[in-house]
Amino acid sequence: DVxxxxxxxxWLPGHLRDGGIEKLYPPQADAVEAGVTEGESVVASVPTASGKTLISELAMLSSVERGGKALYIVPLRALASEKHREFEQYEEYGVSVGVSTGNYESSGEWLASSDIVVATSEKVDSLVRNGAPWISELSCVVADEVHLVDDPNRGPTLxxxxxxxxRRNPNVQTVALSATVGNAEEVAEWLDAALVDSQWRPIDLQTGVHYGQALQFDDGSQTELPVGSGEKPTAAIVRDTLTEGGSTLVFVNSRRNASGAAKRLGSVTDERLTAEERDQLAAVAAEIRDASDTETNAELARAVERGAAFHHAGLSRKSRTLIEDAFRDRLIKVVAATPTLAAGVNTPSRRVVVRDxxxxxxxxxxxxxxxxxxxHQMFGRAGRPGRDPYGEALLLANSHDELDELFEKYVWADPEPVRSKLAAEPALRTHILATVASGVANSREGLLTFLDQTLYATQTSDSDELQRVTDxxxxxxLVNEFLESDREDGTQSxxxxxxxxxxxxxxxxxxxxxxxxxxxxxxxDVTPLGLYQLVCRTPDMYELYLRSGEEETYTxxxxxxxxxxxxAMPSEFEQARFEEWLSALKTARLLEDWAREFDEDEITDRYGVGPGDIRGKVDTAEWLLGATERLAGELELEIAPAIHTARKRVEHGVSEDLIDLTDVRHVGRKRARRLFEAGIETRxxxxxxxxxxxxxxxRGRQKTAERILEQVGHTDPDMTNVTASERSRSDVE
Ligand code: ADP
Known part of the structure; x- marks a missing residue:
């Protein structure tokens, strides 16, 4: 009982009741039993959609109630804004919530006054490095999706x-939320936390495999699910689910497969749409087309009109949100997604098919x-509480052998244990520098003591390995002069x-x-292309792959x-290094095209990427060029202004002549060019x-014009008194 x-x-029980939460789910009750609302550390390893968020809210709100301050760490930026929106419901009770995304190099002073702060692990790491003073005031730290410590790229930072x-706040309460993993006890031991390990789900989940003309489930039961001749099993499943009024989420292994599947499955969903649904879907499709006129969006809009969609990281944020919302509203009947959708976005569906x-x-x-x-995380998206009687999650088999294999491998199998990836060199290199720079350790021994508090240390019995990579x-x-050492009475500082x-x-x-x-x-002498290529070949940029034939082009x-x-350019005889270098050149050429004001869809075509990818490359390049500018300053090189220009051009996607204009808010690259052509060249x-x-x-957009003129301090930004005759006069001129 709440x-x-x-x-x-x-005020919390009443608030929960108003939101339809009368009783705690069993894992939530277990967490309360373990003291999560009384400052005790807890690791909750429970299935997807079993109410992990409320466990964290109970912890954070009770901590704030005692006068403390809470931090909620998310693995992805997209989740930061989602969680922030979710926690904002508490502001009416005087709990202030802040979210920290964006620029790495800041200490986020304004967050000092928030009771709850939401941030990615990278952001938190950087706040620690920049010495944000409020970090030491934290009383409660929540780590969402803590099983991602297993991820080779992002795990070590978390x-x-x-x-x-x-280490900084020895009394801090740690609440870690995890999918069900093989070694939850070990994670709990690492964090000195009580363990809530549960298989409970709010809605039954049946898992199984489709083979031939039937679905076979883990409990031994079977349901007929005939597949027509020439029909794919996925299409048959989607049709069958629609007959029962449900929707299907199909997981595939590549973007191309996602859009291909959405296109094919659209012909199944299209047959069943009502006139009203068709109208609403057309409206969603129009919004998608409006968002940007790329080929990807056009393709997505065509699928949406027929009740199907695809979802992957190459889509723009806007398109992704539109798809997720329309799917939750049961307007879109099937979504073909790459695994990004399984990672934390709340999109339950009657059936889940893991096709690949x-x-x-x-x-x-x-x-x-x-x-x-x-x-299992993809499986966990099946079943919408309060809507479906149960959820079903399926794999597809092509042969009897494969049927057996899939049951063994996935349906009956337990999830793997999570393993620390800290010993990988890039991670350790980065974190050792940060640990020394932020004063957490100032000797080899101090570093090893600190590293002893990691999951890596909990998991390894061979401390020699850690010492070796640390050295x-x-x-x-030391060689690169980021650290210096002194020998004092035998120990190396x-x-x-x-x-x-x-x-x-x-x-x-x-x-x-x-x-x-x-x-x-x-x-x-530096040029934008030279700078772009330089930052693109660092390990902080994910380069574009070379497609067949492109090696020659870029050579x-x-x-x-x-x-x-x-x-130095590597020699062609060092083939692997040379190819890497060319991939960086290809990525740099994309940035150059962007900074030359090429249209988005031209770029997506030429480089075989989605609009979301352009955004991703642009953001990373902007950050790396900012860093390059700082390093040039630190080294007292005279090329810093040229770097600044190259960065501004990437940031706004414009030629040099438009930088001044695009620095004005609400003036994007296209508007700036039109203003420029009308003779307005500067702020x-x-x-x-x-x-x-x-x-x-x-183009007659009054509101936009007013906002822009206000930004620059125009003497009279009000557009309503610009008469029609004045407008037509300007046309004549
Ligand atoms: P998870 O983070 O474990 O994937 P969520 O925290 O998103 O799951 O919870 C899934 C859904 O269950 C949410 O819509 C939430 O409002 C609802 N929910 C959570 N706890 C309860 C409860 N005790 N009673 C009813 N609904 C709940």
Missing amino acids: ESVPGVPS EVTLAKLR WRRYDGSAGGMVPLSVLEV DCIDYL LDATSLGHTVSRLYLDPMSAAEIIDGLRGAS TTAYERETEFLG ADLRNADKSVVLGAL
Whole structure:
């Protein structure tokens, strides 16, 4: 009963009741039993959609009630805004909620006054590095999706960040939320927390495999599900689910497969739409087309009109949200998604089909099976509480052998244990520099003591390995002059150099910083392409792959524009390194096209990427160029202004002549170009501009024009008195 929970604010039970929550779910009750509302640390390892969020809210709100401050760490930026929106419901009770995204290099002073702060683990790590004073005031830290410590790319940051927070505030309450994993006890042991380990779900889940003309379930039962001749099993399942009024989520292994499946499945859903649904879907499709006129969006809109959609990280944020909402509203009947949708976005569906259980892995050079943990998380999206009697999650088999294999491998299997990935060098390199720079440790021994608080240390009995990689990293940082060392009475003390401090605060992988510094030293003349290529070849940028035939194209470009590149170009005989270098060049060419004002859809076509990918590359490049600018300043090089210009051009996607205009809010790259063509070339021009000319350039958008003129301090931003005759006069002129 929500009334009898100790420690929570007195308004909370009523508030929960108003939201339809009368009783705690069993795992929530277990967490309360373990003291989660009384400051005790808890690891909750429970299935998807079993109310993990409320466990964290109980912890945070009771902590704030006692005068404390809570931090909620999310694994993805998209989830930061989602959680922020969710927690905002508490502001009416005087609980202030802040979200920290965006620029890495800041200490986020304004967050000092928030009771609850939501941030990604990278952001938290950087706040610690930049010495945000409120970090030491935290009384409660929540780590969402803590099983991601297993992720080779992002796991180590989460792991080290938790270790640092706990070292700084030894009494902090840690609440870690996890999918069901194989070694939850070990995670709890690492965090000195009580364990709530539960298989309970609010709605029954049946898992099974489709083979031939039937669904076979884990409890031994079977249901007929005939597949027509020439029909794919997925289509038959989607049709069958529709007959029962349900929707289907199909997981596939690539973006291309996602859009292909949506297109095919659209012909199944299309047959069953009502006239009203068709109208509403047309409206959603129109919004998608409006958002940006790329081929991806056009394709998505065509599928949506027929009641189907695809979902992957190449879509823009806006399109993704539209799809998620329409699917939750049961307007879209089937979504074909890459696994990004399984990661935390709340989109339950009657049936889940994991169509592809293998995915391509570049480092393995071929297809690899998904982990049990991943498949079970996709399974967990099946069944909408309060709507469906139960959820069903399915794999597809092509043969009797495969049927058996899939039952063994996934349906009956337990999820793998999570393993620390901290010993991987790039992670350790970055975190060792940060740990020394932020003063958490100042000797080799101090570092090893600190690292002893990580999951890695909990899991490894071979402390030699950790010592060995630690020593390698220290050497690397000393050689590159990010650290300096002194020998005092037998022990080696470590200190960050001024350059090392800068690198750590900028949140760069030290190897990226070394590459950039090496490229900048001795450069007298820099071009945007040269700078873009430089930052694209650092480990902090995910490069575009070369498609077949492109090696030649970019080799030609490399020689044609040889003088622009910074640092040495690897020889063609070092094939792997040369190819890497060309991939960076391809990525740099994309940025250059963007900064030359090419249209989005032209770029997506030329490079075979989605609009969301352009945004991703642009954001990363902007950050890395900002860092490059700072490093150039630190090294007292005279090319900093040229770097600044290159960064501004990428930020806004414009030629140099438009930078001044695009720095004005609400003036994007297209509007700036039209204003420029109408003779308004700078911010100052805009301030003194003839209003009708501005209005003409903005295609008669009055509101926008007013907002822009207000921004620049125009003497009379009000557009309502620009008469029709004035407008037509400006047309004649
Ligand atoms: P998870 O984070 O475990 O995936 P959520 O916290 O998003 O799951 O919870 C899933 C849904 O269950 C949410 O819509 C939430 O409002 C609802 N819910 C959580 N706890 C309760 C409860 N005790 N009673 C009724 N509904 C609940």
